[in-house]
Amino acid sequence: MPSYKQTEIMKQNDTIAAISTPIGVGGIAVVRISGVEAYDVAITHLSVAVLEPRKATYCRFDDIDDVVATYFAAPHSYTGEDTVEIACHGSLYVQQAVLQALTESGARMAQAGEFTLRAFANGKLDLSQAEAVADLIDSVTPAQHRLAMSQLRGGYAQKLKELRQQLVDLTALLELELDFSQEDVEFADRSQLRELLTTLHTQLTTLIQSFSMGNAVKRGIPVAIVGAPNVGKSTLLNALLQDDRAIVSPVPGTTRDTIEGLLTLDGITFRLIDTAGLRETDDSVEQLGIARSRKAYEDALVVLHVHDTTEGMEEIHTNDGKRHIIVLNKCDMIEAGQREVQACHINVSAKNGDGLEALRLALKEAVGDRAADDTLLTNSRHYDALRKVDEALKRVDQALDEEMPADLVAVDLRDALYHLGTITGAVASEEVLGSIFGRFCVGK
Template sequence: MLHNDTIIALATPSGSGAIAVIRLSGKEAISIASSKFKSISGKSLAKQKTHTVHLGHIIDDPRVIDEVLVTVFKNPNSYTGEDVIEISCHGSLYIQQEIIQLFLRNGCRMANAGEFTLRAFLNGKLDLSQAEAVADLIASDSEASHQIAIQQMRGGFSNEIKHLRDELLNFASLIELELDFAEEDVEFANRDEFYKLITRIINVLKRLIDSFAVGNVIKNGIPVAIVGEPNVGKSTLLNALLNEERAIVSEIAGTTRDTIEDEISIGGIGFRFIDTAGIRETEDIVENIGIKKTFEKIEQAQVVIYLFDSTKFKSLSKKFKVELEKIKNKYPQKPLIVLANKIDKIDDSQLAKMQEEIPEIKLLSAKSGFGVEQLTSTLLNLINTGALRNNETIVTNTRHYDALLKAFEEVQKVKYGLDSGLSGDLLAIDIRQALYHFGEITGEITNDDLLGNIFANFCIGK
């Protein structure tokens, strides 16, 4: 991979707009830009201070392409750590392409996906976990996922890992030193202090590993399946949650033949609601396919909302309880919210009888909106967001999670070795492996294949 040439890319989304930003980075960025930029005041870009903005024209002699603002960032005080030029031009597709093509003909190369951030990593401006957080920040679509990405990009997660790694590395150095004086039978590393450190590292790793269960759903959204018999109001509930007519509603049973999905943010957390086909016995081939998909969506969901028609509870109570038990037994790990819909159509005695038979039931009138706010509160309570409020580190990246699991396994081996009185040379093997997995997270240990896989998922221009 070449990282010493000058690259160029569109930094704003493709398409027409009021303004577009074109970014150059590399040792020749300023000189190449200067050769095609004519300042209104006659200034030379090469002589200007860093973090300054200049008005002028991009010239392809003798043609003027556009009037632009050019921002100068000189190394090392730039995003990539190299000289960087950002050209703010008018957002015409034609103008964007003309400027990019002009610089490609004059010494620039088109940037690969994520290459600006890759250069920031290689030049020590970001560690690898911070670089990955840049992509997460761009992709964030809720308050919670944005907050996690910002914290990680600022180094909250990597600082915690680096601190643990540095402490472990200090003890590892002392144990390695003992190996050089094996014949003298001396101990440079205090085993009691080392044991305390290992115990603390295990506790921190366990907390970070456990946080992935929350972090992963916050980052990707929490799938919630709305299930029940036909015509109980599932589509009406979806429309009430989304506050729009997203699903078709009718009195005809089996109207929803396929799953309908949409996502909303509740309390900063993304929830993806899935309106499924009604579960019932039917000879309709198309409807049967929809019912099959319903059970597939229940498998994929992390929360299940079981909705039933409260006006039919008395006549169908036995059948309803059987269906409810089936779902509980088949998916014991999934939170189940039981909703009695259409409660505006039953009297107080019917309501009391229903609540007596099924104490966990929650009341709803999807048509009027009654109970929808309580439902959203219940959904939020299912998600442990205490870590967000306390600004604790939450792991959202699968690669980090995998490395933490491996580091945890190796540190546990070190603890077992200390408990068993293993010699320093055997302890050193497990310590080296733990240090390796810590280094994988921050990028202190890496390879071109890993970097290629990570940055291939970035957008061009970032």
């Protein structure tokens, strides 16, 4: 992992270049060059005399390739510096030759994430937005994409701004009191301060609590499929995924290991986990599988309890914060009129697909609006920082209770502001920057 010294961030008078498209052969590849000399370095290789800003220019790059060059003049570029993007043919040879030509005439190879680091250093992005860019690049599911976009410029980014503003207001109010006390004036009314603090605390708590949901949404909401052997759990998994993922057989105890698959419904991704059927057994392999089933159950936010409808079922009474859905499978084996119909039960036939639509609906309802919220907290670094803000605010609250002098209260408030600042990078350590930008590939 590269280490970013503060001095390195400040020192940006060199020009960097990298291939910004993925390694491999493609239709086209983009080589990017950024820095004070980007334009001069690029133009020496091109068959045109000038590049106009923001115009794509078709020209020749040395005798290597026909390319399209686009010049973004500072500060109107991703990095905030002069940048030239050269789109060449996607041959490995051409990409490397173009990059090499640029580095031989004054640019140096960029480190991982260095373009985005420069964007941060030039105030184009704050730290949480830079992290969102990494998440956006990594996003595979619609939910990951939505959360990354929200962190980049959506509800979540807005929420952080609001929190910061409220903290600043609070501090200002307290400093007013500090000013007064210097003039030896008694400033007794702290009720407004209290009110602001309470509002702030409530919002902060909601955000902190959204972390478990945020994480689940990002990775896929864990849904455990549990039940006795042979009830049709694996058949149900396959039917929901529309894929022949798990082995199905009439032999009880077929599934030994947990088997996962992703299912996306209306933009929400669920991580379905088929498990080994729960029963008493002497088979040591099956026992291991059953232990894994229990673990999958514990970690799940939603549990599908599958029963064979011809065999009856037990009621479930739990209050563990999970959503429980009772699935009566093999409904094709009994007459429609004889099916048990209760609101919390869903009759399905994993075999012929009956009732699967109702089950999908129940899955969506189980997470409901919570998963669609775009102010969910998903980043563990932010989570840690917000917890520290929370602790500092609790100390402020206590100090107010104990009627501490304003300057003591102010210390904790500033502490809260400091920790909030670490999220956006208003205050950032080398270590933090290194771990964030080290996540990127070269060229980003």
